[in-house]
Amino acid sequence: MSDLLALPSLRAVSFEATQADLCIDAELIAIPSCEHHPAAGVRKNGRDRDPIKAQDTPMHGKPVELVIRRHQWQCGECRKRLPNRGPDIHPTKPMTRRLIRHVENALLRRTASDVAMETGLSSDQVGAIGAELASRLRAIRLPTPDILALDGIACSRTHKFQVLTDGRTGQMLGIFRGLDADTAVRVLPDLVDLSKVKVLVTDMARENVAIGRAMRGVLHVADKWHVIEKCNTAVRGIVKDMADELSRSGKSQDAKQLAALSGRIAGERTPLDRRTPQFAFDLEHAPNAISRYEPVVAAHKARWSLMHFYSSGDRQSAVLRLNQFRERALHPSIQERMDSVLKHIDSHEAYILNFFDCLEKRTDGSVWGPTTSPAERKNSDLKRLWRASRGAGDEQFWMKAMFHPYHLDRHIIECGLCGAFTGPLQPGEVLERASRPARLPQDLRCDACCP
Known part of the structure; x- marks a missing residue:
């Protein structure tokens, strides 16, 4: 007992x-x-x-x-x-x-x-x-990375937030209400040390362009996922137009088969395809499925050129491949659908090409470039946490958004003596602390207070 x-x-x-x-x-x-x-x-x-x-x-x-x-x-x-x-x-x-x-x-x-x-x-x-x-958690100030990713998220029609993450690891650095540039320019200095930021990655929304201009001396990079997604949307529209035309001409079976391939043509991958490159779908793998439809073939070739553009290892080769995409996107059968993509690229070409000025070669020989993909993957989690904090206000939503992956007394240590926070700890530090004798929360100590 x-x-x-x-x-x-x-x-x-x-x-x-x-x-x-x-x-x-x-x-x-x-x-x-x-x-x-x-x-x-x-x-x-x-x-x-x-x-x-x-x-x-x-x-x-x-x-x-x-x-x-x-x-x-x-x-x-x-x-x-x-x-x-x-x-x-x-x-x-x-x-x-x-x-x-x-x-x-x-x-x-x-x-x-x-x-x-x-x-x-x-x-x-x-x-x-x-x-x-x-x-109490407001006292934690996370280290400022050299690559900063900024992404907007709408939890509802009236509740919209900007999410600030580490462009390398995807770690949350801050979240605040409002998508306007004035709010971001006012709040960002309180969240990170802007003098340490070298690269800012965002989509090309008007407010993000204004934020990039306000951050002097920072290389502003257009997120590649948003550029590719604009092209994918256009490709889906082209395939749908072709399928509708087949249906109207009485070829309903061909229309259904083409519509079933729409996702693959636009780069969607099943869980089994996750490890394959996004442009692995080539015409030779399904010659009888889409090669008969000129607009679909033209759309696939244009999309492949855009993916090939982002696989470039330097700016010079990237410019050549981007011009190739423009030529293919101007094909008469798809030009109308591709017009919005071309206008987006023409308007923000400098930001898009900045991507190739901050490429990094990894030890395995692959090339890495900054994107907001880690932040995009958090969107569903953030919306779920918003539903879990409704009625509690923005402060507790901020707390959930920032610290939901962590566990107090394991990843974040609050000193029972001075009240200072340590963490979030790295995996090795978590394992090292886990090997120590068990202590109650009030008995935990930071490194400065340890005897």
Whole structure:
């Protein structure tokens, strides 16, 4: 029974389980000390204090309530009565410290109502814990990368945010409401050290162009995914036009077969195709499927040229391949559909070609260029987290968006002595700390406070 709670200052005496919760009778075994006379002994004054009730972390899927019996202690020197809640019970909240940490970790990923139902706390209590955590986490300032990716996300019609990420790793650096350039220019210096940023990667939305101009001395790169997606959209339209024409002429079976290939022609890949290059679909693999349709063949060749353009190893060869794409996109049968793509490239050619000024060769011989793809992959997660924080405000959505991949006391260490945060830690540091003896949240220490 003594190991039931695994809390140094408490000893379980008995417990009673019901369908709704688990009630544990416990005894406080921690002996307090007088802050004015720490060297003096303490003694019981012959009378026990009233029991206190505190919530603890759930057990067996049920909320846990502790009924804690306490002795009354007094200082042997000044005879003053000593407060006696124990180090494992929060000094002002009717709950254990580890329950608070459990709630904080849960709030990084789940809804407040879900956490309240699990722990037996009220929604107001859970919301207050989340608000306090969000204010403390604001003290964490992540290191500024040399490549910065900026991407907009619309969680609803009226709730639109800018997401700031590391252009290499995709790590979240900040998120703020509003897509206008004025807001971004005002907020960015508070999130990152702009003097360390060398490359900015964005799509070519008007506000992003304005942001790039405001960041003097930074190479602004047009994200290649958005350029390619414009071309893919045009290709899908060309295939659809051809399929509709076949349907009108009575060739419904041919129309269905062509429509089924629309995704592959436009670069969509099944899970089995993820490891293949995006332009692996060539005419020779399906000669009878699309070679009969001149617009589709022209669209496929144009798209292949654009993918070939982005596989260039330097700016000079890239310019030649971009001109080849223009020639193929001007084919009379697809020119109307491709006109929006050509206008986009002509308007932002300098930003698009900047991509080839910051290419990096990897040790395996491949070439890497900055994109917003890591940020784009987070969009579905961010929208899910937005739904999990509605009603709690932007502050807790910011907290979820920034720290949902991490676990407090594992990836992010909050010092129980000075309150400073360490992290997010690298995988090697997480493993090193995991090998240390287990400690409660209030006993964790930063490197500066370690003995």
